[in-house]
Amino acid sequence: MTDAQDLRRRTAELLAAHPPATTDRLEFLRARFDAGLAWVHFPAGLGGLDAPRSLQAVVDAELAAAGAPDNDPGRIGIGLGMAAPTVLRFGTDEQKQRFLRPLWTGEEVWCQLFSEPGAGSDLAALATRAVRDDEGGWVVDGQKVWTSSAHLARWAILIARTDPDVPKHRGISYFICDMTDPGVEVRPLRQITGEAEFNEVFLTGVRIPDAHRLGAVGEGWKVAQTTLMNERVAIGGSRIPREGGMIGVAAADWRARPALRTHDLHQRLLKLWVDAEVARLTGERLRQQLSPTLNSVRAGGAPTGQPGPEGSGMKLAFARLAQEISGWEVEFLAEDGLTYDDWTMRRPDGVDFTGREAGYRYLRAKGNSIEGGTSEVLLNIVAERVLGLPPEPRTDKDVAWKDLPR
Numbered sequence: 001m002t003d004a005q006d007l008r009r010r011t012a013e014l015l016a017a018h019p020p021a022t023t024d025r026l027e028f029l030r031a032r033f034d035a036g037l038a039w040v041h042f043p044a045g046l047g048g049l050d051a052p053r054s055l056q057a058v059v060d061a062e063l064a065a066a067g068a069p070d071n072d073p074g075r076i077g078i079g080l081g082m083a084a085p086t087v088l089r090f091g092t093d094e095q096k097q098r099f100l101r102p103l104w105t106g107e108e109v110w111c112q113l114f115s116e117p118g119a120g121s122d123l124a125a126l127a128t129r130a131v132r133d134d135e136g137g138w139v140v141d142g143q144k145v146w147t148s149s150a151h152l153a154r155w156a157i158l159i160a161r162t163d164p165d166v167p168k169h170r171g172i173s174y175f176i177c178d179m180t181d182p183g184v185e186v187r188p189l190r191q192i193t194g195e196a197e198f199n200e201v202f203l204t205g206v207r208i209p210d211a212h213r214l215g216a217v218g219e220g221w222k223v224a225q226t227t228l229m230n231e232r233v234a235i236g237g238s239r240i241p242r243e244g245g246m247i248g249v250a251a252a253d254w255r256a257r258p259a260l261r262t263h264d265l266h267q268r269l270l271k272l273w274v275d276a277e278v279a280r281l282t283g284e285r286l287r288q289q290l291s292p293t294l295n296s297v298r299a300g301g302a303p304t305g306q307p308g309p310e311g312s313g314m315k316l317a318f319a320r321l322a323q324e325i326s327g328w329e330v331e332f333l334a335e336d337g338l339t340y341d342d343w344t345m346r347r348p349d350g351v352d353f354t355g356r357e358a359g360y361r362y363l364r365a366k367g368n369s370i371e372g373g374t375s376e377v378l379l380n381i382v383a384e385r386v387l388g389l390p391p392e393p394r395t396d397k398d399v400a401w402k403d404l405p406r
Helices: 004-017 025-034 053-065 077-090 093-105 220-236 245-256 263-289 310-338 358-369 375-386
Strands: 110-113 129-132 138-144 155-161 172-178 184-189 198-208
Touching: 004 025, 004 053, 025 093, 077 093, 077 110, 077 155, 077 172, 077 220, 138 155, 138 172, 155 220, 172 198, 172 220, 220 263, 220 310, 245 263, 245 310, 245 358, 263 310, 310 358, 310 375
Parallel strands: 110 155
Antiparallel strands: 129 138, 129 155, 138 198, 155 172, 184 198
């Protein structure tokens, strides 16, 4: 069993063989992956060492102290948080070997082709079609929307309808889509911040080989659940230090501007600080509950250590806190809280909730209760799958997708 001491030794060997000060950044990241120090809880040979997930912090601390480069996780978050665990669980050996390394090093950016204009909150009602071609592959036609990083992406995780004659959850398959295919068109969607971080994506005659299918035909919804549960943990349960993230920015503002303080704002800040700390500790407990290794993946079984519906609760808490903290900050800073540096139309690499102005944070946080699953849908998931409350009646459960009103 790999322990902290062993990981420190391995990390020291990596740093000795590839000194960060003199080693090309990409060369160092590739060497780190090959040494099993990328995500230590992944299987050996796929960037990991079959080690407990909690020990990743040991590696990260040693590398940070040595000034080693990271893989810019904010830019490749969809690949790290959603595509990688899905490929690991459902991918073939060939798919894992092909996709995981360049995904982790950031050589290939990923995006997520899930939501559609007519199937946002009801994702299983999606209409994008994938039809078999004469060569055994698939031809995909449809439209996706709210696609973060599509303008940067080399690959996409895609769900499409392969059988319209069965109920909506059962006729979906899951694919890896090449975003450089000539049938893929990416159009920017300008947001309230003025930027186009999101996109809409049009798929016209996009050809996908069957070798790029994840999971069995018609079982795409099952595969997608792995993606969605990991997405919500990635959004709402990321590891941050105490008083980190947006609450840290708000607390720093409070300490730096004593003239703006009021009793009411103080009481509200204290409550938000406590709520943020509770959410942080809950996220840490959720990560510790995950299985230390994913050996069962290679054994062909359903792996433990996969996030469950509890991640929806973490994402709910994140969205509420981000909106309440950013609202408090704008109110506390008064006219300075409304400042925003640049309304120029840009297509950024990612989201920066702590390095921008209060006005940006306030506007961007409005999307937190929509992206990654709307708060309304997540409340239903928590109610039904965590608390065991009776489900809402669903009249379309046993109706073929083609017969649903649209």
